Amino acid sequence: MLHTLLSILVFLPLTYPAIVRNGVQRPSDDGNDDPHPKPPGSRVPVPSLYSQRYSEQTFIGTHDSVALRTPENGWSISGNQYYDVSVQLRSGVRMLQAQGHRDPAGSEEIRLCHFNCALMDGGSLTEHLDAVKTFLEANPYEVVTLLFVNTGPPLEHWAQAFFDTGLDLMSYIPSRSKRGGSMHLDDWPTVADMVSSNKRLVTFLSSGANENLVPYLLNQFDYMFETNFGIDEPDQYTCAPARPRWWDPSYIPPRLSLVNHFLYAQFLGFRYPNATYANTTNAAGFHVGELGEHAARCRSLYERRPNFFLVDFFSEGDVFDVEFGMNAF
Template sequence: MYLCIFLLLFVYQCLASQVQQVPVGPLPQWLALQDDDDPHPKQPGSRVPVPALYHKRYSEQTFIGTHDAVAIRTSENNWSLSGNQYFNVSTQLKAGVRFIQAQGHNDPNGKSEIRMCHFNCALMDGGSLHELLATVKSFLDENPREIVTLMLVNVGPPLEHWARAYYDTGLDIMSYIPAPDKTFGNMKTGDWPTIVEMVETNKRLVSFLDKGADETQVPFLLREFNYMFETSFVIDHSSQFSCEPSRPWYIYGYIPDRLSLVNHFLYASFLGFRYPNASYANTTNGAGFREGELGEHAVRCRSLYERRPNYLLVDFFNEGDVFDVEYGMNAY
């Protein structure tokens, strides 16, 4: 048995060595050796809003986000290493997550339906875009004072398929659309509306698309890097969490007056393949000020940006103390 596994691993490593760029993604399912056979995930905590921020701009506060939010590890999939979270999007939103990040792929069967997969649909299919949007719509309908942000990674589907899902679920009507003179990189942090304004106009969903957006055709799908910057996201060691802008490439060396997305999730690796590090999540998502903890990273970024970081993107949001970090950022 072990000899067979060893031989399979050896063959796979030989094949992987022929690829110039090592994939950033989970192990293939047949290599899904668990770092924790029975993880016993903590029950999610809850968000405590800061009332004063209800009258502040959307761009003036910090929100916890879930990385690959639809890629869920469960006992049913044997706690697959392809999963980045333990609880589904409905639970994430009810707990207090307000920034949902997910990848959209073409349907492997050739249908027009966008599939929300992690890295590859054969490894982890988290359902359709319609299903994700329906979950968000239900939450917004039930919570009329809440704002949700979607960060959608486009791995191929055409813009019209993205737009269709919004039209079908009615979220196009609830989506925030910037003024025409604030598109194409002209939107500064001071140009965003307050939460009160977004609630009163019922424009309570902000949606970003990393590639393929065209706001002249679909004005509610905002081109990500016209509005925000991101920190680096390939982190293999707790000492590597950075606050410096990494994307888009043309803003290296300064902090632009845009929204900020701080990537704070740690990878483990096996034979050169990266996968979400669940074993260390309680520390990675900790509210303390030690190296590698979310609290330390958030404070450091706030100091560099001279304003609150807007989105703190994490794996396994229920582990650690992510909502304590969010509250700390917003209360002071």
């Protein structure tokens, strides 16, 4: 029954009415025609930051980067992006986020799926890493960050994929003294240092990491905090650290910051990425719900640049304008 329902959701056309709450129409996917994705924008780097620390700058990241909404899958409402990870990287995305699942077929291969592999299978971890390696080899002055939600595959399967693709050799490894939550913002190397050592890939696991065994797969919450996600309304975006939890909710730890900025719509109680509103969600303006406003608010609270903004449908709106604004000033 669950598999049938998930299959229906994957191929359901985008013809839903807008959600109405308290007499106010809320953003939802309500178009009657196929989407018309904008061409991806381009990142404009700030040269002075090349000699600054990795932790001192802002990068755009893609939420569920491998979950694609394309003509080939009927513009599946489970998709979070219109363009694959190779296009994302060439355009300027510098963080790729995905969920790692055990292979339903029973192999040791890790599948990158959206919530459930019956709902959206974005391919294997090895395929994903191959695309990242191709980009890094073609762009020797770039640094890329990977963030994986680990839903259960054992650490050795993650490590095997990095070994098979050779990305273990390009991965950044913190010193032993900086593990276990001891690494602060000032401890990160500069981008120039990472380039000169060819340690240009930083990878975080949400759970299951053991840096004594696999030192390049970093325990996410020892190195960064992140804001709330699961946002259904444009006025719900926050800058406060939500994970990990601190005894003082107003405390801003001296760690990397991940700001979640993506919006959901709902249909019959099911939540799915809101593509119709994405041009506004990812806008560089300063209205409530826009990325520009959220970015400015977080920068003010943190008293430094937020490090990562995680977005859906990165090609919509003006995400690279927001990144440049954060980095240029």
